[in-house]
Each structure stands twice: as C-alpha cells, then as structure tokens.
Amino acid sequence: MISISGLIGQLFAIVLGLVLAPLLSGWVGMCRAWFQNRSAPPLFQPYYTLHKLFRKDVVLAHGASSLFRTAPFVIFGCMLAASAIIPSLSTDLPLAPAADTIALVGVFGLARIFISLAAMDVGTSFGTLGARREMLIGFLAEPALLMVIFTTALISQSTSLTTIVETLAHRDFVIYPSLAFAGIAFTFVSFAENARVPVDNPATHLELTMIHEAMILEYSGRHLALIEWAASLKLYAYSCLGLALFFPWGVAGSDNFIGLVAAIPVLLLKLGIGGVLLAGIETVNAKMRIFRAPEFLGTAFLLAVLGLLVRLLLETRV
Amino acid sequence: MPGLLSIDALLIAACCWLAIGLAGLLAPRNFFFISKTLFPLGALVGVLVGLLALASLGQRPEVAVLAIGLPDLPFHLRLDKLNAIFALLLGFASVGISVFAAGYFRKGEGAAPGLLCFWYHLFLASMLMVLLADDAYAFMVAWEGMAMSSYFLVTTDHQHAEIRRAGYLYLLVAHLGAIAILLSFGVMTSGSGDYSFAGMRAQHLSPMWASVAFLLALLGFGAKAGLVPVHVWLPEAHPAAPSPVSAMMSGVMLKTAIYGLLRVSFDLVGSPLWWWGVVAMSVGLVTALFGVLYSTVQSDMKRLLAYSSIENIGLIVVGIGLTLIFHSYHMETLAALSLTAVFFHCLSHASFKSLLFLTTGSVLHATKERSLGRLGGLIHRMPWVAWLALFGVVASAGLPPLSGFVSEWLLLQAFLFSPGLPHPWLNMLVPVAAAVVALVAALAGFTMVKFHGIIFLGQMREENLKDAHDAGPWEKFGLVWLALLGLFMGIFPSTVIAVIDGATRQLLGTGLAEQVREHGWWMLAPISPERASYQPLILLIIITAAVLLGRQLVHRLYHGRLRRSPAWDCGYFFQSSRAQDTAEGFSQPIRRIFEPLFRMRRHFPTIRDEKPYYSVEVEDPFWHWLYLPVARLTQAISLLIARLQGGRIAVYLLYSFLTLILLLLVARP
Numbered sequence: 003m004i005s006i007s008g009l010i011g012q013l014f015a016i017v018l019g020l021v022l023a024p025l026l027s028g029w030v031g032m033c034r035a036w037f038q039n040r041s042a043p044p045l046f047q048p049y050y051t052l053h054k055l056f057r058k059d060v061v062l063a064h065g066a067s068s069l070f071r072t073a074p075f076v077i078f079g080c081m082l083a084a085s086a087i088i089p090s091l092s093t094d095l096p097l098a099p100a101a102d103t104i105a106l107v108g109v110f111g112l113a114r115i116f117i118s119l120a121a122m123d124v125g126t127s128f129g130t131l132g133a134r135r136e137m138l139i140g141f142l143a144e145p146a147l148l149m150v151i152f153t154t155a156l157i158s159q160s161t162s163l164t165t166i167v168e169t170l171a172h173r174d175f176v177i178y179p180s181l182a183f184a185g186i187a188f189t190f191v192s193f194a195e196n197a198r199v200p201v202d203n204p205a206t207h208l209e210l211t212m213i214h215e216a217m218i219l220e221y222s223g224r225h226l227a228l229i230e231w232a233a234s235l236k237l238y239a240y241s242c243l244g245l246a247l248f249f250p251w252g253v254a255g256s257d258n259f260i261g262l263v264a265a266i267p268v269l270l271l272k273l274g275i276g277g278v279l280l281a282g283i284e285t286v287n288a289k290m291r292i293f294r295a296p297e298f299l300g301t302a303f304l305l306a307v308l309g310l311l312v313r314l315l316l317e318t319r320v
Numbered sequence: 321m322p323g324l325l326s327i328d329a330l331l332i333a334a335c336c337w338l339a340i341g342l343a344g345l346l347a348p349r350n351f352f353f354i355s356k357t358l359f360p361l362g363a364l365v366g367v368l369v370g371l372l373a374l375a376s377l378g379q380r381p382e383v384a385v386l387a388i389g390l391p392d393l394p395f396h397l398r399l400d401k402l403n404a405i406f407a408l409l410l411g412f413a414s415v416g417i418s419v420f421a422a423g424y425f426r427k428g429e430g431a432a433p434g435l436l437c438f439w440y441h442l443f444l445a446s447m448l449m450v451l452l453a454d455d456a457y458a459f460m461v462a463w464e465g466m467a468m469s470s471y472f473l474v475t476t477d478h479q480h481a482e483i484r485r486a487g488y489l490y491l492l493v494a495h496l497g498a499i500a501i502l503l504s505f506g507v508m509t510s511g512s513g514d515y516s517f518a519g520m521r522a523q524h525l526s527p528m529w530a531s532v533a534f535l536l537a538l539l540g541f542g543a544k545a546g547l548v549p550v551h552v553w554l555p556e557a558h559p560a561a562p563s564p565v566s567a568m569m570s571g572v573m574l575k576t577a578i579y580g581l582l583r584v585s586f587d588l589v590g591s592p593l594w595w596w597g598v599v600a601m602s603v604g605l606v607t608a609l610f611g612v613l614y615s616t617v618q619s620d621m622k623r624l625l626a627y628s629s630i631e632n633i634g635l636i637v638v639g640i641g642l643t644l645i646f647h648s649y650h651m652e653t654l655a656a657l658s659l660t661a662v663f664f665h666c667l668s669h670a671s672f673k674s675l676l677f678l679t680t681g682s683v684l685h686a687t688k689e690r691s692l693g694r695l696g697g698l699i700h701r702m703p704w705v706a707w708l709a710l711f712g713v714v715a716s717a718g719l720p721p722l723s724g725f726v727s728e729w730l731l732l733q734a735f736l737f738s739p740g741l742p743h744p745w746l747n748m749l750v751p752v753a754a755a756v757v758a759l760v761a762a763l764a765g766f767t768m769v770k771f772h773g774i775i776f777l778g779q780m781r782e783e784n785l786k787d788a789h790d791a792g793p794w795e796k797f798g799l800v801w802l803a804l805l806g807l808f809m810g811i812f813p814s815t816v817i818a819v820i821d822g823a824t825r826q827l828l829g830t831g832l833a834e835q836v837r838e839h840g841w842w843m844l845a846p847i848s849p850e851r852a853s854y855q856p857l858i859l860l861i862i863i864t865a866a867v868l869l870g871r872q873l874v875h876r877l878y879h880g881r882l883r884r885s886p887a888w889d890c891g892y893f894f895q896s897s898r899a900q901d902t903a904e905g906f907s908q909p910i911r912r913i914f915e916p917l918f919r920m921r922r923h924f925p926t927i928r929d930e931k932p933y934y935s936v937e938v939e940d941p942f943w944h945w946l947y948l949p950v951a952r953l954t955q956a957i958s959l960l961i962a963r964l965q966g967g968r969i970a971v972y973l974l975y976s977f978l979t980l981i982l983l984l985l986v987a988r989p
Binding site (some may be wrong): 005007016056057059060061062063064065066069070075076078079080082083086097100101104105108109111112115116118119123124125126127128129130131133134137138140141142144145148149152155159160208210214219220222223228230245266271272288293296307310311314315 | 366405443484491554657696697699700702707710713714716717718719720725729732734735736739747748751752753754758759761762763765767770771772773774777778779836843845849850851852853854855858859862864865866867870871874877878879882883884885886887888889890892897899900906908910913
C-alpha cells in the first residue's frame with residue numbers, strides 16, 4: 003500500500019529530477035569544455051538558458067498548427083513521467099507500477115513520435131530531415147533497448163524496475179557476462195537516444211549533421227525551453243535507468259527515510275562520474291556519418307541479443 | 321431475454337442486415353434513402369450484434385439448426401465464447417464504419433448506391449454467419465458469400481482496368497484459400513462423412529494427418545488473412561476498394577480468417593504439436609517484418625495501410641504460434657497470456673486500422689488524391705480528421721496509452737516467460753523472435769510518422785489542397801466512435817481482458833481474468849505486480865497533469881505571449897513546399913539499410929540531363945519469386961495441352977477411337 007514515506011520519496015524523485023536534470027547537462031557541458039581545453043560555461047548555465055527562454059516571446063512560424071504547440075508539453079510530460087517512474091533514490095515509488103520497463107520504452111517512443119511530427123509540422127526542409135533521421139535512430143535504438151531490458155528482466159524474473167533494482171542490488175556479487183554485453187549495448191543506445199556525439203552533436207547547427215537540432219529549429223521561447231528541459235530530463239532518465247540496471251547499489255529500499263536521504267549523495271556521485279565519462283567519450287570520438295549510425299546501433303542490437311542468448315544458454319543455473 | 325436465445329437474436333440480426341441490403345435493391349438510385357436511412361439502420365444492427373455478443377460471453381454455448389441447406393445436411397450453428405469475441409469485434413467495428421459510410425458514399429460515384437448497400441450488408445451478414453457456422457458446409461457457404469460480396473465491393477469502380485485486375489487477383493487468392501480450407505475440413509472428418517464441427521472434434525487424427533489439416537488451414541486462412549507469400553492481393557485490393565470497404569476488410573474480414581485458424585488449431589484438430597507453433601511463429605515473423613518494411617516505402621496511403629495490416633496479421637500469427645508452443649507443453653497460464661495478446665490485438669487492430677482507413681477516405685474525398693507525394697498540410701483544413709488520425713497512428717505504432725501498446729506489451733511479456741520451455745532449441749529461437757517483434761514494433765512507428773506527417777503536416781504540396789474540407793458529421797461520428805474504442809481498450813485493458821477471458825478459458829482451460837481482477841481494474845498485472853505491471857490510466861493522468869500543470873505554470877510565472885512570423889529554417893529564404901521530404905525521400909533510409917530485401921527500379925539523373933528526374937519504384941518481390949514463375953509454368957502446360965486441339969475432325973475421331981480401344985483394354989469385366 004501507499005505509505006507516507008513512499009509519497010515523500012515519490013515527490014522527492016520528481017522534484018529532484020526536475021532540478022537535477024539541467025544540472026547534469028551543465029556538468030557534462032562543463033567537463034566537455036575542460037577536456038577540450040576550452041574555458042567552461044558555468045555549471046548553472048542551463049538554468050540561465052531556461053529562464054531566458056521562458057521570458058522570451060514565442061515566435062511561431064505561419065505554417066505551425068495546433069500540434070506544433072501541443073507537442074513540447076507532451077514531450078515534457080512524457081519525460082517527467084519517465085523520470086518519476088525510474089527508481090533513482092528509493093524503490094518505494096507509488097507511481098512505479100504505472101509502467102514497467104517495456105512501458106517506459108513506450109513512453110520514450112511516444113515522446114519521439116510527437117517531436118518528429120512537430121518537426122514535420124512547419125514543413126521546412128530541415129524539419130522533415132530531422133524527423134526522418136530521428137525516426138531512423140529511433141527504430142534502430144528501440145529494439146536494442148528492449149533487448150537490454152529483456153536480459154536484465156530474465157535475471158531478476160521481472161520487468162518492473164523496482165523489482166529489478168531490488169534483486170540486482172541485494173544479490174551476492176556475481177559477474178554476469180550477459181550484463182556486460184547488455185551494459186555495452188545500453189551505452190551505445192543511450193548515446194544515440196540522447197543525441198550525443200558519435201551519433202549526433204547537441205552543439206551543432208551544421209545542416210548536414212544535425213538530427214535533434216534540426217527538429218527543433220522552428221521552436222522558440224517557452225516551447226523551446228520545455229524541449230530543452232525535456233532533453234535534459236531524458237539524459238537524466240537514461241542515466242538513472244542505466245544506474246538502476248547496472249549499478250543499483252545505494253538505492254534505498256522501502257520505508258527507509260534515512261536511506262532515502264543517504265541515497266542523494268550516492269546518486270550525485272554516480273551521476274557526476276557518469277557525466278565525466280560521457281564528456282570523455284564525446285571528446286575522444288568524432289561524429290560519424292549518418293549512415294554509419296545503423297552499423298553503430300546494429301552492433302548494439304546484436305550485442306544485446308548476444309547478451310540475451312548468453313543469459314539463456316550459459317547462465318541458466320546461476 | 322427469456323425464451324429467445326442469443327444465437328437466435330444474432331441470426332435475426334444477420335437477417336436484418338440481409339433485409340437492409342435487399343431494401344437497397346428496391347430503390348437502387350434513391351440516394352438519400354440508402355445513405356441516410358439504410359446505412360444508419362445497419363449501424364444500429366451492429367450495436368445490437370455487439371451487445372448480444374457481449375451478453376452471450378457470460379452464458380453457456382448455444383446451438384441452433386437451420387433447416388436450409390442440402391437434404392440431410394442442414395446448417396448447424398453454434399455460439400460459444402470464441403466466436404462471441406469475434407462477433408463483438410464485428411458488431412462494434414461495423415457501427416463506426418457503417419455510420420461513416422452513411423456520410424461517405426456520394427452521388428454519381430461508382431456503382432449504384434443500392435447495389436453497394438446490398439453487397440455491403442450481405443458482406444456483414446455473411447461474416448456473422450462465418451462466425452456462427454458449426455459445420456463445414458455452412459462455413460464454406462458463408463465463407464464464399466463473404467468472398468463474393470467483398471469482391472463486388474472491391475470492384476465498385478469497375479471502369480478502371482487496374483481495379484478489375486485487383487478484384488480478379490483477390491478472387492483468385494480467395495479461392496486458392498477456400499480450396500485449402502475445404503481440404504483441411506475434409507482431412508479432419510477423416511472419412512467419417514460427418515461434416516459438422518462436433519463430428520470433427522470427435523475424430524482422433526494421427527499426428528501426420530492432424531499436421532496436414534493444420535498446414536492446410538494455415539495456408540487457407542493465411543490466404544484470407546494476408547500471410548506471406550499469399551498476401552499479394554491485399555495491397556492491390558485495399559486501395560481499389562472504397563474506404564469504408566477497405567476498413568471493413570482490413571479491420572474485420574482479416575479477423576474472420578484469424579478466427580478460422582484459431583477454431584481449427586485449438587478446437588477442431590485436437591491437441592497441437594509443438595512444431596506447429598514454430599511454423600506459425602516463423603511465418604508470422606516473416607510476414608510482420610515483410611509487411612512493415614514494405615509499408616514504410618509505399619507512396620500510396622491506402623497501400624501503406626494495407627502493408628501495415630499484413631504486419632499486424634503477422635504479429636497476431638506470431639502470438640498464435642507462441643500460444644501453440646506453450647499449449648503443446650501444457651504451460652497453460654503462459655498460453656493464456658499470449659492468447660490474450662492475440663485476442664487483444666485483433667480487437668485493437670479492428671479499431672485503429674478501420675479508423676486509419678476511414679481517415680484516408682475523408683482525405684480522398686476532400687482532395688481526390690491518394691498519393692502521399694501530392695498531399696500535406698491537411699491539418700489546417702481538416703483538423704478533426706488529422707487529430708483523430710493521430711489516435712490511430714499512436715495505437716498503430718504500439719505506443720502507450722492506446723490499445724496497440726497493450727497487446728504488444730502482453731506479447732513481449734509472453735516472450736519473456738518462454739525460457740521455461742523444456743526444449744533448448746526453442747529457447748534459442750524465442751529471444752530472436754522477440755528481437756524481431758521489437759524491431760517490427762519500432763518500424764511501425766516510422767511508418768506511422770510518415771503516414772501522418774506527410775498527409776496532415778507540413779506545407780500543402782499542391783495548390784488544390786487549399787479547397788479541402790473537413791469530414792461531415794456522419795464521418796466524424798464514425799471516426800470518433802473508433803477512436804474512442806481504441807482509447808477505451810488502451811486505458812481499461814483489464815476490463816477488456818475480463819471479456820476476452822471466456823474465450824481463452826474455452827480454448828485453453830485457463831484465463832488471465834482472475835489474476836488481473838485481483839489487482840484492481842486500473843492495473844494490468846497478468847502474473848503478479850512484482851513481475852510486471854502497467855497502469856495506462858495512471859500513466860495518462862501523470863502525462864496529462866504534467867501537460868496542463870506545465871502550461872498553467874509557464875503562463876502564470878512567465879507569460880503566454882506569441883507572435884507569428886515566417887519560418888526560420890536556418891535562414892534559408894527559398895522555402896517552398898517542394899523542399900519538404902517526399903514520401904519516397906522520407907523512407908530512403910529504410911530502402912538503403914534494408915536494400916537487399918527490396919526489389920527496386922530506380923532512375924538516377926546524370927549531370928548531362930536536360931530535365932533531370934529521379935524515380936523509384938518498389939515492387940513486391942514475391943511476384944517475381946513465386947507468382948510469375950507459377951503463371952509461366954501454367955501457361956506452358958496449357959500450351960502443351962492445347963496441342964491436342966488440332967482443329968481437324970479426323971484427329972478428333974482418332975482420339976475417340978483410341979479412347980475406346982483404351983477403355984476396352986482397361987475396363988475388362
């Protein structure tokens with residue numbers, strides 16, 4: 003049943019997600035600048051940007067329809083729902099049964115459909131280009147992500163994220179080869195899904211290479227702010243999902259308020275390290291051509307299926 | 321209703337449909353009478369059928385014998401839970417489609433409205449009879465009635481040669497399937513001469529003959545459902561037919577084939593063997609992947625949907641295959657899980673695919689255009705149709721919170737449980753199958769974005785689209801009805817599963833409803849909430865709350881100002897509707913990634929061309945791999961046989977003489 007501490011934990015998770023997500027983006031941007039020997043923007047830069055964008059007027063293209071204006075809110079709602087469901091601090095989340103991991107992939111898919119449709123709405127060349135590429139990345143990444151989830155679900159005998167975290171965090175320390183495969187595949191997928199460097203570049207406005215940026219070219223003001231915020235929330239949600247699946251230690255159990263408070267620094271530490279690694283990988287890699295992306299994600303898909311087969315053939319007795 | 325059995329009431333409903341059809345023949349040119357009286361009446365009968373089927377789900381099976389048919393062979397009819405589910409589907413889907421049709425058919429288009437009305441209602445009545453039939457004879461009569469009436473509906477605009485060709489192809493494949501079904505029934509009677517289904521159940525077939533019966537049924541019903549390689553009629557017939565007919569065929573008629581397959585493999589033929597499941601699953605996977613890949617590259621909106629129907633049928637057959645595998649190993653709970661997914665997908669596909677076909681009908685009426693390359697920006701002129709189509713798009717892409725996601729979720733859950741299978745080889749196959757299902761689901765999203773984005777969004781690609789108008793009130797009602805059905809099934813899956821439960825219980829002896837009911841109507845947890853749970857209502861509330869609250873907060877804390885300006889597009893000032901992706905351009909990545917799987921004819925411009933142009937044509941490879949060789953072979957054999965016909969009377973006399981001699985030699989007393 004829903005407990006008070008559960009409610010507090012849930013509220014905490016939502017607020018923390020909203021607050022931490024831009025901070026994580028800022029931290030990654032900062033690390034990236036350091037690695038690349040540039041002077042870094044301040045850590046809180048994403049908040050300034052959001053504030054600036056919210057204040058500005060929305061400049062809407064003449065051809066924009068109602069769908070264009072609805073989409074940013076829907077995307078934001080999807081990402082917020084996703085980050086509310088993923089156990090980042092504690093596994094005692096009243097909202098968690100609303101969606102298991104498969105449904106979570108569906109929520110990400112819903113957001114993707116809306117952003118792609120919105121990109122096609124104004125009817126510019128870049129918009130449709132971005133939408134087409136986003137859907138291309140999407141249909142390659144989604145099955146790989148599902149296969150990663152299948153592997154972890156087979157180990158914990160559940161697709162519910164809270165159960166996965168509880169089983170994986172409280173087991174004896176065993177190294178599952180299948181989890182290694184799944185982990186690599188998940189890393190690949192999250193780079194693609196979050197428009198990070200080997201696949202896309204969040205800082206680019208070069209026509210030939212952009213995917214995510216091409217889709218949101220026509221957005222401005224509060225709409226753009228919401229989309230930016232949703233993008234950081236997506237990065238945050240993916241990071242938390244990765245931590246939940248592969249590094250679930252330190253997440254508080256149910257009815258444990260001290261554990262909840264203690265989980266915050268652990269989460270910050272894990273996200274901080276993750277951000278450094280992300281910036282590092284982005285720095286040492288070059289962005290690849292769009293038609294190398296299928297190979298990249300195909301590799302991820304194969305690795306994930308391999309992980310699943312390894313789990314089924316070699317580890318059935320573990 | 322005391323005294324009146326549900327099956328009698330359903331028979332009366334079928335007669336009503338027939339009567340409505342005949343009434344149409346009385347005044348074939350009276351347009352107002354037919355479209356505004358008869359079609360709505362047909363929709364009312366549809367409501368009745370749906371409600372009766374729903375009510376009969378809680379009752380015991382009922383039988384009836386009609387004294388029509390051959391001497392000694394009357395029509396046996398039976399209403400049990402399996403066909404009640406499909407009658408429910410037929411009834412509720414036909415409501416939306418009939419109301420839409422009331423507003424759709426226009427004066428002076430195609431065949432006389434009375435004729436259309438007749439075939440349409442005959443089609444409905446024969447589909448209901450197919451479901452109710454309880455002997456092979458009644459089944460085949462109704463089945464042929466369904467094929468024939470839909471043939472005449474497909475060829476409504478028979479002035480065009482390609483439509484006649486599509487109709488011919490449809491009739492040909494339908495009869496190929498009918499022969500296979502008839503043979504399958506013949507095998508199942510195993511020579512006893514008892515053609516009633518009860519008689520077939522009583523037979524104990526040897527595994528070999530049971531397999532023959534199953535494979536024949538798979539071929540026969542697969543030809544109607546659109547399984548690869550007997551799918552070729554679907555992409556031809558659906559664009560040829562008027563949109564309500566395409567909706568009816570894709571949403572409902574394909575499901576009668578699924579019903580037949582379920583009836584044969586779970587009810588009539590006895591206990592299934594495990595490898596039938598593997599065969600069905602493989603065929604289903606190939607069909608699903610083929611269907612979705614080809615649907616992404618289509619440029620004709622109805623053809624795109626037709627291939628998408630092939631994909632969905634493939635997924636349904638994958639579910640049937642998985643159920644057969646579980647069932648043959650007596651893992652009934654898991655079999656119930658995947659069978660529930662099958663039924664759910666049938667219901668959900670009936671709602672969203674009919675909806676999408678009907679929206680193409682509205683677009684076709686508003687613009688006279690079927691090619692995606694000449695549409696665009698219709699959301700400004702047809703907001704109702706565009707937003708309602710979005711329901712179909714999200715459901716068809718298999719995304720929460722609509723109905724398409726639930727069946728996909730159930731199917732994936734069933735796959736996740738499969739490692740319990742006692743067969744190592746199957747254990748290997750199943751994850752690969754799950755991977756393909758995941759890929760198909762993701763590709764369906766691509767297709768649907770293309771469908772909606774190119775038709776309704778962006779700039780208008782042609783001048784005449786400015787005159788497009790939104791759907792009329794009848795059409796809107798039909799669309800809203802189907803969209804609401806999809807929404808309801810998506811948000812209250814547990815309620816729907818409680819309805820499906822009777823049918824799974826009948827086929828497998830167990831169902832999901834008890835476990836599902838235990839956790840409340842808002843929660844879908846087929847095994848236990850710790851294992852997997854999905855609460856679409858809560859999810860929808862979270863997202864809606866975030867949307868509304870976000871909007872309020874942003875407007876309160878900041879402002880809601882807005883101004884209009886030309887599109888920015890990175891500063892490019894040559895912006896025309898031609899700069900958008902065409903239908904071909906949008907699917908170019910798919911053609912490139914899956915190039916070996918497509919058969920393409922392309923023309924690339926060279927630098928010296930005076931008028932450079934690019935064209936691409938994607939063909940169905942099965943024509944070249946299967947159909948054309950078979951056609952050539954048939955032709956060659958016919959030519960050989962035709963040599964007998966020399967045209968000289970002396971030769972014919974010689975034939976008679978030789979035959980006589982031969983008979984005298986062979987048929988000695």
